[in-house]
Amino acid sequence: MLEAKDLMVFYENMLALNNISIKCDDNQIVGVFGANSAGKSTLMYALSGIMLDIQKKEDMAGGERITLTGDVLLQNRSIMDMKPSLRAKAGIILCPERRRLFKESSVLENLRIGGYLATRAEAKQTMEYVMEVFPALIKLKKRLGGFLSGGEQQMVAIGRALMAQPKILLLDEPLLGLSPFMQSTLIRGIKVIQEERNISVIISEQYARPVFPIVDYAYILENGAAVMEGTREELMDNPDVKAAYFGVS
Amino acid sequence: MEILVYGTINSVSLALMGLGFAMVYGISRVPNFAHGALYIICGFVTWTLFQIVGLSYFVAIILSLCVNGILGMSMYRFVLIRVRGMSISEIIASYAIGLVILEGLRFGGFRGMTYTLPVFMEGSLMIGGVPVDYHRVVMTIIGVALVAGLWVFTHYTRIGLALQGMAQDERAAMMLGIDSDFMAMVAMGFGAVLAGVAAILILPLGNIVVESGYHVLIMSIAVCIVGGLGSWMGAFFAAFIIGYAQILTVVYIGSHFQMVVAILAIILTLILKPSGLFGQQKELEERV
Numbered sequence: 076m077l078e079a080k081d082l083m084v085f086y087e088n089m090l091a092l093n094n095i096s097i098k099c100d101d102n103q104i105v106g107v108f109g110a111n112s113a114g115k116s117t118l119m120y121a122l123s124g125i126m127l128d129i130q131k132k133e134d135m136a137g138g139e140r141i142t143l144t145g146d147v148l149l150q151n152r153s154i155m156d157m158k159p160s161l162r163a164k165a166g167i168i169l170c171p172e173r174r175r176l177f178k179e180s181s182v183l184e185n186l187r188i189g190g191y192l193a194t195r196a197e198a199k200q201t202m203e204y205v206m207e208v209f210p211a212l213i214k215l216k217k218r219l220g221g222f223l224s225g226g227e228q229q230m231v232a233i234g235r236a237l238m239a240q241p242k243i244l245l246l247d248e249p250l251l252g253l254s255p256f257m258q259s260t261l262i263r264g265i266k267v268i269q270e271e272r273n274i275s276v277i278i279s280e281q282y283a284r285p286v287f288p289i290v291d292y293a294y295i296l297e298n299g300a301a302v303m304e305g306t307r308e309e310l311m312d313n314p315d316v317k318a319a320y321f322g323v324s
Numbered sequence: 325m326e327i328l329v330y331g332t333i334n335s336v337s338l339a340l341m342g343l344g345f346a347m348v349y350g351i352s353r354v355p356n357f358a359h360g361a362l363y364i365i366c367g368f369v370t371w372t373l374f375q376i377v378g379l380s381y382f383v384a385i386i387l388s389l390c391v392n393g394i395l396g397m398s399m400y401r402f403v404l405i406r407v408r409g410m411s412i413s414e415i416i417a418s419y420a421i422g423l424v425i426l427e428g429l430r431f432g433g434f435r436g437m438t439y440t441l442p443v444f445m446e447g448s449l450m451i452g453g454v455p456v457d458y459h460r461v462v463m464t465i466i467g468v469a470l471v472a473g474l475w476v477f478t479h480y481t482r483i484g485l486a487l488q489g490m491a492q493d494e495r496a497a498m499m500l501g502i503d504s505d506f507m508a509m510v511a512m513g514f515g516a517v518l519a520g521v522a523a524i525l526i527l528p529l530g531n532i533v534v535e536s537g538y539h540v541l542i543m544s545i546a547v548c549i550v551g552g553l554g555s556w557m558g559a560f561f562a563a564f565i566i567g568y569a570q571i572l573t574v575v576y577i578g579s580h581f582q583m584v585v586a587i588l589a590i591i592l593t594l595i596l597k598p599s600g601l602f603g604q605q606k607e608l609e610e611r612v
Contacts, residue, residue: 123499132409163501175496177489184479188489191482192501239500 076101076275077122077167077243082145084117084126084299091117093300094145099243099275104266104289107279108320109296115279116172118296119247122147122277123169124159149243164192166242170249174232178221182212185220185231189238197240204272205234208264226257230264237268243275244268250280258285265289283320287311295320325452327571333460335567336467337526339560341540342547343474344518346559349548351491352508354404354414358422359519360541365425366392366520367532371439381442389520396516400509408508422541430534439532441524463525470521471560487511491554539583546586550593552600562601565589 077099084092092114099105109115120126121143130141147155154162177185186205190198206213209230215223220231229249236244246265250258266289269276280286283293293310295303303316310316341363348356356362366388373384399421407413445458478484489497490507498504522540530536546566551558570585593600 125495125498128495128498128504135407135409158503159498160501160503160506163499168501169499171496171499175493177492177496179492180488184485184488188485188497188502189500191486191489235500 076103076150077277078148078151079118079122080146080148082118082121082147083143084114084121085142086139091299092121093298095296095299095301097277097294097301097304099277099292101275102269102273103291104269104276104278106283106286106290106293107277107296108281108283108286108293109279110281112298113296114299115281115296116247117299119169119171119245119277119279123167123245124154124157124162125169125171127156128159163239166240167245168236168239168241168243169245170232170236170247172247172251174225174228176220176223176228176231176235178219180220181217182220182223182231183216185235186238189235192239198238201238201240205237208267209234225251226253226261229253229257229261233261233264233268237272241274243277246276246278248279248281250282250285255285262286262289283316287321326454327568327575329451329454329456331568331571332564333456333464334571335564336464337522338543338547338567338570339471339563340463340467340518340522340525342544342551342559342563343471343556344515344522345544346548346551346554346556347474347518348511348515350554350556351487351511352400352408353411353494353554354400354408354508354512355411355418356512356515357415357419357541358399358425359515359544360537360539361422361425362392362396362516362519363523363540364429364532364534364537365395366523367441367527368429368434368439370524371441371532374441385524389517389524392516392520393513396519397509397513399516400512404512405505405508408505422537426534426537434532435534440530441528441532443528459528463529466521466525470518474556483510542583543586546590548600550589550600552602555600555602558600558602562589565601 079095079097082092082095083090095118097105097107107115107118120129126141126143130143133139133141146153149165149167154165177188180188186202190201193201211227212230212234215227220228223231233246233249249261253261262285265276265278278286278290287307290307292306293304294301295316303310303313345356345359348354369388369391370384373379373387374381379387403417403421404414407417443459444462448455448457449461478488486497486502487507487510489500490502490504494504547559547562550566551560551562566586566589569589570582573581573585
């Protein structure tokens with residue numbers, strides 16, 4: 076469904092993504108694992124088109140020169156030059172790192188803003204769905220986004236992304252800074268959403284263990300390059316992966 | 325009583341001036357220094373349509389508001405879009421457009437004291453022993469209704485919510501499919517229409533003179549800085565503070581000090597609380 080081919084991203088002369096080719100099929104959960112600065116967020120930005128906006132802004136302000144080469148394909152059509160808003164319309168919704176909620180709007184408003192691309196009926200239906208998957212949000216409806224805990228914020232962020240009617244949901248470090256309990260709640264939620272809404276999910280995370288049970292296929296990034304890939308079982312059996320990403324030696 | 329009545333009226337007219345500026349800045353982070361020019365040009369377009377072309381007053385108003393909206397949108401679409409994100413360039417570019425409009429009008433012969441718009445309703449009534457003409461009453465009511473309407477618009481409509489999202493985190497909004505350039509253009513159009521509404525409500529109280537374009541710009545900047553840049557509710561409250569302060573100055577010190585109040589308010593705010601009265605966004609960031 077969504078595919079990146081030989082994707083390279085340079086910040087000036089620094090190579091942030093090195094020849095990355097990844098693929099996410101229909102109804103699949105794909106994991107992207109790697110340490111800080113491995114290029115996870117850059118990959119997410121390149122897939123969702125936000126990179127084009129960053130590039131444009133840097134260019135106008137005379138800042139860093141950002142170069143992208145390679146190709147991003149959605150259903151075998153190149154979307155490399157597509158604006159982020161159009162990519163979102165095509166169904167690629169990014170739920171960004173650090174969540175970036177609208178802090179001065181209530182939870183309900185955050186979700187409504189997310190429903191910009193949805194029809195009235197879709198928005199209503201999805202809103203009910205989000206409350207069903209994350210019942211914790213029901214009593215927080217009126218609370219401002221800035222006054223939520225990290226886990227609650229992440230639920231709203233995922234809900235907000237769902238409101239945009241994604242076909243493929245990109246989650247950038249959704250578990251960052253959350254308690255183990257909250258992590259497992261969210262991971263279960265993500266799995267339920269993927270199955271019930273028939274969407275694909277690409278999820279990036281530093282630490283593989285909590286996410287691993289739900290991924291179908293995973294890539295491991297190191298310094299901007301995909302050093303390893305495979306199905307869950309293949310990676311599970313790999314001793315290097317075990318040592319580096321599960322803390323088992 | 326006089327202070328109370330005229331203070332309120334003055335405050336509402338300041339709020340009207342500042343709303344468009346606050347809205348454009350809040351959403352697109354473009355300080356629209358052509359705001360005063362948009363205000364004046366709306367006055368002159370209405371005057372031309374009404375007096376020269378001979379349309380009915382109501383039709384002339386609607387038409388000139390449309391013209392203003394299109395003007396604002398094309399200002400963004402053709403000029404400001406190129407310097408978006410560089411605040412100094414934005415100021416220079418929008419101020420240049422403002423200068424072209426204002427001085428162009430002056431050059432084109434729109435000067436002197438002969439341009440006036442009719443008031444909506446003749447006559448006056450007494451409020452608590454103070455005579456107030458109907459037009460000022462109408463202006464106050466429309467002004468307050470406009471603020472309420474704007475609040476409803478930004479909290480309950482699709483476009484309004486999208487504008488709010490963009491105002492808070494442009495890139496996060498982009499990820500949800502909100503086209504930031506389109507929204508900034510819409511905001512600019514809205515800002516221009518609001519400037520036009522202010523013009524049509526305020527200008528009938530005096531003459532249309534090019535110079536007041538600069539005056540309106542300074543007042544709207546004052547209101548926005550005191551209220552906290554980017555917060556249009558803040559701008560509304562700040563308008564009341566400055567509005568009453570001005571009337572008090574007129575009554576107790578002298579009318580020629582009126583302008584000093586606005587400038588002083590800017591300076592004091594910048595010294596004491598640079599984020600303004602309602603600059604919550606920044607404060608929240610500092611706390612986190």
